[in-house]
Amino acid sequence: MSSADNKRTVIVGIFTFLAIVILVAGIFMLAGQQKRLISTITVTAIFDDVAGLRTGNNIWFSGVKIGTIKSINLYGDSQVEVVMNIEEKVQQFIRKNASARISSESFIGNKNIVIDGGSQPAAPIEDGDRITAVSPLNTDDLMEKLQQNNENLVAITGDFKQLTSRLVKGEGTVGALLTDTTMAQDFRNVVANLQRTSQSTVNASNSLSAFTNKLNSPGGLANQLATDKEVFQQLKNSMTQLEEATASTSEITENLRTASSRLNNNNSAVGVLLNDQQFAKQLQSTMQNLETGTEKLDQNMEALQNNFLLRGFFRRKAKEEAKQKEQQQILPAPQQVQPKDTTQLEFKPSILQKN
Template sequence: MEKSTSQKMQLGLFVILGLSIFVVTIYFIGNKQNMFGNTTQIHAVFSNVNGLQVGNSVRYSGISAGTVRDIKMVNDTLIRVTMVIDDKIISHIKKNAIAAITSDGLVGNMIINIIPGKQDDVPVQSGDVITTYSRIRTDDILETLNVTNENAAMLTADLLKITKEITQGKGTVGLLINDSLMAKDLKATMHYLKITGKGTSESVQNLNTLIASLQDRNNVIGVLNDTAVAGNIRNIVHRLDRSGAEMEKVIANLNTTITHIKEGKGALNYLSNDPKLVQQIDSTMTNLNQASLKLNENLEALKHNFLLRGYFKKLEKERVKANKKE
C-alpha cells in the first residue's frame, strides 16, 4: 500500500525537526565544552581530585572559563589535570593563580575554581602548570571528629571518676569539701597568711623608704653616691696610702739609725755613751766662749787705737750710707 502525500510530508518534517534538535544539541554541548571556540590548555597537579571527572567545568573567580580535558596519574601521589580555557578568559589568568577543586553547590558535581593571586603577574601561556590548593576532604573532617569524640568520651569518663571520688571524700579535694575541721583550719591559715602578708607589705614599704633615703645627699650614704665626692675620697685614700708607705720608710730608717746608735756606730753613740767626750765638748765650748769675749775686747781696743781709728770710722760711714739707700 503506497503512502499518501500527507504521510510523506509528516515523515519529512519529523526528520528535519529531529536533525534540527540534534544539531542544536550538539552546538550547545560543544559550546559548553569549548569545542568550537579558540582555547588554551593549562595544567594543574593535585594529590587528590576528590571525584573530579573529564568534562567538568573550570571557573575563574566564579565565571565559567573552560572544562577539564584530561586527568592523568603522574605517580602514586600526584595527579595531572589538563584544563581547556577560553582565550577570552586566559588573558586574565596570571601565573600566580591558584587552582582548587570544589563542589558546584552543596551536592553538585566537582569543579575546578581558579583564584587570582595576591600580587600582579604575567598571564599564563599554553602548557603552564599553575599552583594548586587542596581543600580538606569530608572524610578527613569525619575522621578528625571521630578522634575528637573518642577523646571527649575518655575525658568525660575521667571527669566522672574524679567527681565520684570527690563526693565520696577521697583525695585532697574530697577531704577539703567533706571535712569541716580541715576547712576551718584552712580558713584560719588563710587568716594568718593575710596578717603575715600585711606585715610583709609594711616591712617592704619601710625598706623602700629606707632605700629611698639612701639617695638623699644630706646623709652620709647620699654624699658617697656623689661621683665628685667619691673621687675626692678615693684620692684622699690614695694619698694616705702613699703617706703610710713613706712613713714606713722613715720609721725603717729611724729604726736603722737607732740600731746603729745602740751598736756603737756613729757620733751620736759617743755623745750619748762617752761621758769624757761630753766633758771635753763642754770645756771646748767654754774655751770658745772665753776666746770670743777676749776677741771682742781686742777689737774694741783696736777701735780706740790712733793707728786704726780712721779705718773703723770709714767703715761706719759706709754702713750709714748703705742704710740710707735702703
Template sequence: MRNDNKKNVIVGIFVFIGIAILVAGVLTLGGQQKKFVKSIRLKAVFDDVAGLQPGNNVWFSGVKIGNVRRINFYGDSQVEIEMNIESKTKEFIRKDSKATISSDGLIGNKIIVLYGGTSAAGVIEDGDRLMTEMPLDTEQMMVTLQENNQNLVSITNDLKTLTGKIAAGEGIIGSTLMDTTIAESFKTMLLNFESSSRTANQMLVELNRFSKELNKEGNLIHDLTTDDALYVGLKETMASFQSTAGQLERMTESLNAITEKLQQSDNTAGLLLNDEETAATMKSLVNKLDESATSLNAGLDALEYTWPFRRGFKRKAKAEEAASPK
C-alpha cells in the same frame, strides 16, 4: 482566508518566541560553560578525581575562570584533567601554581581550585601541566570523625566516673572538696592571710612615714644627703680614719716583728723568754738573791743588839715613843 492568515501569524509568533528562547538558552549555557570566551587549555594529573565531571567549574581566588573540558585516564591508574581557562586570567596564574579538587559548598558539585604560585615563576601558557595536591578524602574524614566521637564518648564516661568519685568524697580532690574540716582550715588560712596582708600594709604605711621623717630638714639622714659641708667634713673624717687605720696597720706590723724577735734566741729578750738554760740560771740567781736578802735582814736585826749600836737604837726607840700620840 483571514482566519488562515491569523493562524499563520500566531504560529509565527510562537516560532519566533521559541527561537528566541532557544538562542537565549544557548547563549546562557555557553556563557556558563565559557564556550564563547577566548581561553587556553591547562592540564593536571590526579590519583583520584573524587567524582569530578566534565563541565564542572574551575576557580581561582574565589572567582570562576573556566571549566573542566575533558577527563582522561593517564598512566597506570591516574586521571588527567583538561581545563579551559579564560585567557585574560592567565597573567595571574604562575607555572608553579597548584590545582586541587574541592566542593562547591559542603555537599555541592566538585570543582577544581587553582591556588599559590610565586612571582619568580613565569606566567602559564597554553598546554601547561600544573602540579596537583590531593584533597582530603571524605571517607577518611568520616572515619576520623567516628573515631573522635568514640574517643569523646570514652572521655565523657571517664569524666562521669571521676566526678562521681569526687562527689562521693573519694580521693584527695574529693576529700578536699567534701570534707568540712579541710574547708574550715582553708577558710582559717584565708583569714590569716588577710590579717597578714593588713599587717603588711600597716608596715608599709609606717615605713613610708619613717622615710618621710628621715627626709625632714635637720634630720641626720637629711643632712648627710643634702649638706655639702657636712659631707666634706665626713669625708675628711673618713680620710683621717683611713690614715689612722694605716698607722695602726704599720704598728701591728712592728708588733708582729717584735713578737717574731721575742720568739727567737739570738737576742737578749728572746734568750730570756725562750732559752730554758738561761731561764734556769736566772731562776737560780733570783733564789740566791733572795737568800742573800734574808741573811742581810737577819744580820741587820742582830746588829741592834751589838755593843757599838745598842745605844743608838735605844735613843731612836725613845724618840719614836715621844713622837707617838698618847
C-alpha cells in the same frame, strides 16, 4: 482540506515552534554554563588524587566562577591530569606560579577546583600552561581522624565522669576540700595568711622604697658619696689610714707573737723564769733564805747596839743625826740644781756641816 485539519496543523506547528524555542534556549543556557560560547584558554594541572572530581565541574578564582573542567585523563603511573577551560578575560589575573586545589561546594556537595592567583612579579598564564597542583584533603582520612577524636572524647568524658563522682563522694584532696568543712576552713586560713604575707611584703617594699628615696635625697650620705668629690676623697684617705693602721696592727701582732715565742723558750732568762719549775723552786728557796738572813742581820745589829763596846759609837751617831735635823729646820731649803745630763741631785745638809 477541511477546517479541522487546518486547525490541527496550526496547533502542531505552534507546539513544534515552542519545542524548537525551548530546545534552542536550553542549548544556549547549557552552553553558557559550560562556557562553550566564551573565548577560553586551556590550562592543565597534575593531581595525585582528584577525590571524585568530574568533567564539567566548575573552576573558581577568588570566589568567582571562571571556567569548567574540560577533561580528566590518567597521567604517568598513578597521577591524574586535569584539563581546564578558563575565560580569556581573567587570564591577566592568574600568574604562572599560581596553584590549583580541589575543594567542595559543601560538605557533601560537588567537587570543584579553586585557583590561587600567585604573586604579582610572575607573568600571566598563557594557553597550554601547567600550574602547580595541591593535593586535596582525603575525606577518608578526615573521617578516620574524626572517629579517633570521637573515641578520645568518649574516653575523656568517662574520665571526667569518674572524677566528678569521686569529688561528690569526697575522695581525694579536692573532694575533701569540697566536703570537709574543717579542711575548707584551714584552706581559708591559709589564703588569709597568704594575703597578710603579701600585704606585709607590699609594706616592706614601700618602706624600702622610702628608705632609698631618703638615701638619694640631697644632703644624704649616699648622695654625697655619689656626687661630692671632697667627701669621697676624705673617705678614700680614711680608708688609706685604716689600711696603714691595719698593717701596723699586723706588725705589732707579729712582734707579740715573736716575743711570746721567746718567752716560751727555755733558753732565755725570762723563759726560764716562766717555764722552768725547778729554777722557780730554787729562786723561791733563795728568797726565803734572804728573808731569813735579813731577820738574823737585824737581830745582830740590835745586839751590837746593846753591846757596851759599841754603845758609845751608836750614841754619838744618834746625836749627830739629831743635830742635822735641827740644822735642817733652821736653814732654808736650798734650790735643786738641774744639771745638763738631766740628773737631779738631792741636797744633803751633811755636806754643809762638814764644810
